[in-house]
Amino acid sequence: MDSGNLAWVLVCAALVLFMTPGLAFFYGGMVRSKNVLNMLMMNFWCLLVIPVLWAVVGYSLAFSGDGAVIGNFDKAFMRGLDFGGMEPAVLIFLATFASITPALISGAVADRMKFSAWAIFVPIWSLLVYVPVTYWVFAPNGWLRERGSLDFAGGTAIHVNAGVAALAMILVLGKRRGWPEKVSPPHSMPLVMLGTGILWFGWFGFNAGSELAADGVAVQAFINTFLAAAAAGGCWAFVERLRDGHFTNLGVASGIVAGLVAITPACGFVTSMSAVAIGAIGGAVCSFAIGLKQKFRFDDALDVIGVHLVGGLVGSVLIGFFADPAALGYAPGKGVGADGLLQAEQGLFFGGGAGLLVEQVLANAVAMVFSFVVTYAIAKVLDATIGLRVSEETEVEGLDIKEHAETAYSSMDRSTI
Amino acid sequence: MKLITAIIKPFRLDNVKEALKAVGVEGLTVTEVQGFGRQGGHTETYRGAEYKIDFVPKVKVEAVVSDSDVEQVVDAIVTGARTDKIGDGKVWVTPAELLVRIRTGERDDDAV
Numbered sequence: 001m002d003s004g005n006l007a008w009v010l011v012c013a014a015l016v017l018f019m020t021p022g023l024a025f026f027y028g029g030m031v032r033s034k035n036v037l038n039m040l041m042m043n044f045w046c047l048l049v050i051p052v053l054w055a056v057v058g059y060s061l062a063f064s065g066d067g068a069v070i071g072n073f074d075k076a077f078m079r080g081l082d083f084g085g086m087e088p089a090v091l092i093f094l095a096t097f098a099s100i101t102p103a104l105i106s107g108a109v110a111d112r113m114k115f116s117a118w119a120i121f122v123p124i125w126s127l128l129v130y131v132p133v134t135y136w137v138f139a140p141n142g143w144l145r146e147r148g149s150l151d152f153a154g155g156t157a158i159h160v161n162a163g164v165a166a167l168a169m170i171l172v173l174g175k176r177r178g179w180p181e182k183v184s185p186p187h188s189m190p191l192v193m194l195g196t197g198i199l200w201f202g203w204f205g206f207n208a209g210s211e212l213a214a215d216g217v218a219v220q221a222f223i224n225t226f227l228a229a230a231a232a233g234g235c236w237a238f239v240e241r242l243r244d245g246h247f248t249n250l251g252v253a254s255g256i257v258a259g260l261v262a263i264t265p266a267c268g269f270v271t272s273m274s275a276v277a278i279g280a281i282g283g284a285v286c287s288f289a290i291g292l293k294q295k296f297r298f299d300d301a302l303d304v305i306g307v308h309l310v311g312g313l314v315g316s317v318l319i320g321f322f323a324d325p326a327a328l329g330y331a332p333g334k335g336v337g338a339d340g341l342l343q344a345e346q347g348l349f350f351g352g353g354a355g356l357l358v359e360q361v362l363a364n365a366v367a368m369v370f371s372f373v374v375t376y377a378i379a380k381v382l383d384a385t386i387g388l389r390v391s392e393e394t395e396v397e398g399l400d401i402k403e404h405a406e407t408a409y410s411s412m413d414r415s416t417i
Numbered sequence: 418m419k420l421i422t423a424i425i426k427p428f429r430l431d432n433v434k435e436a437l438k439a440v441g442v443e444g445l446t447v448t449e450v451q452g453f454g455r456q457g458g459h460t461e462t463y464r465g466a467e468y469k470i471d472f473v474p475k476v477k478v479e480a481v482v483s484d485s486d487v488e489q490v491v492d493a494i495v496t497g498a499r500t501d502k503i504g505d506g507k508v509w510v511t512p513a514e515l516l517v518r519i520r521t522g523e524r525d526d527d528a529v
Contacts, residue, residue: 185461185468244462254464290464303464 001085008214009089015205016096020047020103022198026253027107029191030302032184034398035111036191036408042106042118049123050099051092058098058126059091062134068143070135090212097206101130101158107302108166111176112395115403117388121378125165129374133161133367140336148334148344148356149363150323152221153210155265155316156367163309164368165375166300172379173388175299177395189249196253200229203260207267217329221267225260228267228279232259235283251287254307258286261311266319268329270347274322282314316364320357323347418516418525419487423478423508424450425498430476436497437480440489443529445480456504475506481513483526 024043028036050058060075075081081088102122109118136144137157144156151157176183186192208222236255237247262282263275270278290306293299300306323346325332333343344359346352382388389395394402401407425433430447437445451472458471482490487510494508518528 183468185463185470240462240465244465246462248462250463287465294466 002213005213005215006086006089008218009086009093009209009212012205012209013089013093013096015202016093016100016209017047017202019096019199019202019206020044020100022195022202023100023103023107024195025191026195026199026257027110027302029188029193029195030107030186030250031110032398033187033409034400036187036400037404037406038115038399039106039110041115041404042113043103045119046099046103046122049119050102050126051095053123053126054095054098055091058131059094061127062094062098062131063139066141068141068146070132071139086212093209093212097154097158098126098130098134101154101162102126104159104162104304104308105166105169108170108300108304109173110301111399112389113173114387114390115399117382117386120386121169121382124378125375128378129165129371130157130161133157133371137363137367144363144366145342147359147362149359150269150319150330150342150344150356151265151316151363152268152329153207153264155261155312156364159261159264159308159312160316160364161367161371163305163307163312164371166304167298167309168372168375169379169388170298170300172376172383175297176301177392179299180294180297186250192253193249196256200256200260203229203264207260207264211268211329217268217327220271220327220329223272224263224267224270224275227272228263228275228282229256229259231276231279232256232262232283232286235259235280236287239284239287254290254303255283255287258282258307258311261308262286262315262318265312265316266322269319269324269327269344270322271324271327274324274349278315278318278322281318282311285314286311313364317357317360319347320354320360321348322350323352323356324350326350418481418483418513418529420511420513421478421480421482421487421490421494421508422511423494423498424452424475424506425478425494426500426504426506427474427476429498429500429505430478433478433494433497436493437490440493441486442480442482442490442493445478448477448479450475450477454504454507473504481516481529483529 020043024040028039031039055078057076060073061071063071064074065072102125134157136142137151203225204222207225208218211218211221233252233255236251240251241247259279259282262278266278286307289310290303292306330342330344331337332346337343345356347356451474453471453473456473458469458473461468461470491508499505516525516528
């Protein structure tokens with residue numbers, strides 16, 4: 001075992017853990033001040049439930065065994081893990097990924113979902129949707145990976161998956177009272193910018209850590225993560241300046257996140273200038289994709305679909321054009337090579353045919369159909385049993401006070417009676 | 418005594434404060450408020466969507482003064498707050514029946 005690799009993965013686990021509070025602030029700043037604590041709580045809840053679930057059974061189902069569709073229980077309760085090797089560190093690193101994925105969905109259901117329903121939804125969704133898709137995409141024998149599709153750090157398994165799940169959830173949950181005629185702007189843009197900074201910081205661990213080693217591929221992924229986010233933030237800002245007249249903080253924040261999402265699946269498979277292109281395209285496409293909800297009348301409160309689903313799809317499909325073995329993340333061929341290095345075709349722009357592009361489209365289509373159907377079913381069952389939606393009174397007075405008996409802000413100390 | 422109340426543009430507060438000091442006003446109370454008049458609200462843009470904000474941030478300035486000082490205090494506020502553009506605000510005067518300085522118990526004009 002290489003102690004450098006081990007140290008890197010442990011540090012990255014901490015970096016990715018920090019992304020969930022970052023996401024909480026990113027989303028929390030965008031909701032109304034009466035719902036900010038509910039948003040923070042929805043995110044932190046994922047950090048309570050998922051790591052334990054992952055250690056008990058999630059990791060084993062997502063990464064053990066040699067089937068094509070799902071793992072087994074061989075490593076349940078963390079049995080048989082060799083603490084002289086990398087695997088325990090990889091397990092806890094991946095636990096932070098499993099934690100943030102359902103948290104992404106919270107932005108779509110903001111302002112109106114019953115917390116008890118969320119609390120139950122998170123572990124169920126993780127087991128029934130996240131674990132299988134992760135197995136197909138990342139497990140050594142997963143069938144999408146075997147076919148030759150590429151996903152470096154979770155474009156398909158995390159962002160596309162969560163983005164589609166967000167759509168299924170809000171179709172059952174319904175739109176916020178008054179939407180789209182009467183909605184409130186973000187209550188705290190500084191919180192949004194703080195959250196964006198934390199996400200960007202943590203994303204280095206997310207992407208470069210996914211190499212699971214401190215080597216040249218990790219460096220390439222690290223650099224690509226930086227460049228793509230910068231290009232996307234700039235691109236979104238310019239679109240807004242031309243379209244709406246101003247450079248806005250929210251545009252910059254959204255662009256940075258869109259770029260990070262877009263480069264996630266590609267970061268170890270493309271070279272640096274391709275990363276700039278993927279970021280710029282991701283930023284520009286997502287800056288228009290957020291208008292889809294007005295056109296199709298679905299209330300994706302904080303644009304989880306416009307940023308994560310669309311950004312993830314853009315990055316994942318662009319792998320079919322930009323993938324280049326010069327980035328060292330994979331070798332030409334199919335499946336996993338004898339040296340353990342992933343093999344796939346080259347992208348269209350780098351000497352390959354359309355084969356990789358077809359695999360990318362197929363992998364995302366499969367993930368989307370599966371995630372949508374199962375999430376929709378979970379949402380329907382929860383709605384029919386405990387109910388997904390808060391009462392009208394709670395929605396109007398605010399989820400903070402009604403669901404959590406807390407208040408985020410007060411202009412003066414309040415005495416108790 | 419009279420209570421003078423003025424709603425002004427926030428960026429004119431410093432001017433108004435200096436103008437009031439210049440005519441001998443020794444204390445005032447300032448509150449951040451929101452509202453609208455003929456100026457109406459403004460729009461903000463988030464992710465390409467326009468939000469119409471009806472209430473504009475303003476500052477409310479209040480001071481209790483002796484009857485004899487009312488005219489020059491009102492003039493000072495008007496001079497300090499005026500920009501000749503829509504939304505400059507308003508000043509009004511209401512009677513104050515009783516004034517007490519809490520520390521000393523002084524009343525009315527002695528407490529101004």
